[in-house]
Amino acid sequence: RSLSTAARSSLKIGLIPADGIGKEVIPAARTAIEALGSDIPKPEFIELLAGWETFTRYGVALPEETVKILRSDCDCALFGSVSSPSRKVIGYSSPIVALRKELDLYANIRPVVSVAPEAGQTPAVDLVVVRENTECLYVKQEEQIITENGKEARATRLITERASRRIGKMAFDLALERQRKHLTIIHKSNVLSVTDGLFRETVRKVHTFPDAEGKYDSVSVMEQLVDSAVYRLFREPEVFDVMVAPNLYGDILSDAAAALVGSLGLVPSVNAGDDFVMGEPVHGSAPDIAGKGIANPIASIRSAALMLRRLGYTKGADRLDTAVDQVIREGTTLTPDLNGKSSTTEVLDAVLKKL
Ligand code: GGG
Numbered sequence: 001r002s003l004s005t006a007a008r009s010s011l012k013i014g015l016i017p018a019d020g021i022g023k024e025v026i027p028a029a030r031t032a033i034e035a036l037g038s039d040i041p042k043p044e045f046i047e048l049l050a051g052w053e054t055f056t057r058y059g060v061a062l063p064e065e066t067v068k069i070l071r072s073d074c075d076c077a078l079f080g081s082v083s084s085p086s087r088k089v090i091g092y093s094s095p096i097v098a099l100r101k102e103l104d105l106y107a108n109i110r111p112v113v114s115v116a117p118e119a120g121q122t123p124a125v126d127l128v129v130v131r132e133n134t135e136c137l138y139v140k141q142e143e144q145i146i147t148e149n150g151k152e153a154r155a156t157r158l159i160t161e162r163a164s165r166r167i168g169k170m171a172f173d174l175a176l177e178r179q180r181k182h183l184t185i186i187h188k189s190n191v192l193s194v195t196d197g198l199f200r201e202t203v204r205k206v207h208t209f210p211d212a213e214g215k216y217d218s219v220s221v222m223e224q225l226v227d228s229a230v231y232r233l234f235r236e237p238e239v240f241d242v243m244v245a246p247n248l249y250g251d252i253l254s255d256a257a258a259a260l261v262g263s264l265g266l267v268p269s270v271n272a273g274d275d276f277v278m279g280e281p282v283h284g285s286a287p288d289i290a291g292k293g294i295a296n297p298i299a300s301i302r303s304a305a306l307m308l309r310r311l312g313y314t315k316g317a318d319r320l321d322t323a324v325d326q327v328i329r330e331g332t333t334l335t336p337d338l339n340g341k342s343s344t345t346e347v348l349d350a351v352l353k354k355l
Contacts, residue, residue, distance in 0.1 A: 011041040011311075014070045014077035014278075018051035018095070020285025021295035022080020028297035028348040029078055029279075029304040032320055035355050039316040040308060046074060050095040052083045062095035067102050070276070076307050077278040078300070079271075081285040096280070097140065100133045103278070105271035106163060107170045108133045108250065109306070110282055112257040112267055115328045125260045127240040128178075130171040131250025132199075133271060135163050138247045159195040159246060161202050168203035170272070171244035175219045182241035185223040186249050199246050230256055254282055263337040265296030266328070268303035270310055277310045279303030289336075293343045296335040298324055301351060323354035 013033070017026040033043050048066040055061040070077055084094045099105070108131040114124040141156035168185075175183040185203045189196040200223060207216035224232065226249045232239060233253065237260055245253060258267040267282040281299030289295055301324055309317035327333055333350040334340025342350075 008041040008075065011043045011313075012046060012073055012075045013043055014046050014048050014066075014074040016048045016050050016066065016077060016099075017080040018285070019053055019083040020081055020287050020290040021283075022051070022082070022285055024290070024293065024295045024344050025281060025297045025300035026078055026080040028344055029300040031348060032297075032301045032323075032351055032355070033304050033308075033316075035352050036316040036319060039319060040313045048077075050079075050082070050099065052085070052092075054095075055089075055092050059091065061092055062098045062102075067099070070099075070103060076276065076311060078304060078307065079278055079280040080300070081281065081283060083285040083287060093140065097138050099278070100271050103271075103273060103276050104134070105273045105276060105278055106132065106134050107167055107272045108269050108280075109170075109174065109272055110250075110254040110257075110267060110269040111306070112254065112261055114261040115266075115325050116331065125237045125257065127237065127257065128174060128242050129250055129254040129257060130167065130174060130242060130244045131254065132163055132167040132245065132247045134247070135159060136247030157192075157195050159199050161198060164199045164202035165206060167244060168206040171203070171242055172206050172216045172219055175242040176216065178241055180241040181219045183219055183221050184229070184240055184243045185221065186226050186229050186243055186245035186253065187223065188226050188249075190225060196246065203244055226253070229253065233257060233260070258282060263296060264299070265335065265337040266298050266302070268299050268301075268306050270303065270306045272310060277307050279307035293345065294336050295344050296337050297344050297348050297351075298328070301348075319355055320351075323351045326354045327351055 015026055015030060017023040030045055046069060048069060050062045050066050082096050110129040113126050135158040137155055137157050139156060139158045144151055144153045171183055175181050185200055187196040187200040189200050233256060258264040264283040269280050269282050271278040271280055281303050283299055301320055305317040305320035327350045333342045333346055335342055335347055
């Protein structure tokens with residue numbers, strides 16, 4: 001399937017709420033998309049199963065049917081959140097990690113932007129974490145053996161030149177589109193000189209590849225060890241524009257960056273490949289508040305906007321983002337994660353009014 005907007009009469013969107021608050025925020029995003037009217041092709045939604053609950057009911061976390069329908073019938077998708085257990089469960093494997101691999105969604109693009117900076121919080125945060133989405137420790141090759149000294153557990157950390165090059169290219173392309181055109185490569189190659197060394201070297205080379213033909217000359221490149229990047233993120237977030245990182249560092253960094261803008265409930269992402277795009281709020285399934293009707297729908301609505309933008313529906317995406325920004329700035333209808341008292345539905349209604 002192509003990402004081009006060419007002559008679509010309808011937009012087929014796979015909806016995978018999965019677990020916990022995913023079941024509350026994905027329907028809210030659906031309603032927001034429906035409110036866009038003729039700014040996008042007529043949306044058609046296809047509800048699909050995945051997640052821990054799906055596993056407990058049907059014995060499989062990512063049904064083959066879900067992947068098949070996404071591949072053959074959908075133009076794009078929205079994924080909610082998943083509650084994988086922290087212990088090994090035989091037969092279970094994280095469906096979101098599997099889905100990213102199945103659909104080759106090799107980049108997780110996570111913009112973190114402060115809309116209404118608190119007093120004294122200057123300058124505002126405006127950065128994008130570009131997380132490699134298919135390898136690193138997430139290849140999930142783990143084993144445990146018993147030695148004479150007790151248990152020993154190992155995990156394979158895979159970094160390839162191919163994956164590092166394509167995520168690097170994605171990050172350079174994103175940097176080119178931004179005003180500051182500044183890219184920071186995140187790694188830990190002073191310790192992991194073979195794996196992170198390959199990531200760092202390969203991303204660095206992207207702008208000097210012969211096929212780049214000077215395209216990225218206007219992008220300034222910096223690099224930063226992951227530990228000091230976290231420190232700088234909290235001390236001087238304004239130094240970062242686009243940050244590109246291997247899978248695990250990108251996962252952690254984007255949650256950390258979310259703390260700077262008020263709540264994880266505000267931060268969207270898209271899982272992007274060359275042929276498909278899937279929006280996904282950065283937050284997890286939040287079992288502590290699931291079912292209470294107070295989950296923040298903004299990360300999911302913004303994820304829908306990112307997904308539409310990537311498909312070329314800029315007007316619809318802009319309308320969603322502007323409506324959300326207005327609601328946040330007004331500050332009267334906010335969910336408890338932002339110290340408000342409003343429900344998911346009340347925040348959604350406030351966004352719909354702005355639309
Ligand atoms: N929407 C992001 C999300 O669900 N985060 C939690 C997560 O990725 N967990 C991994 C898993 O449960 O398999």
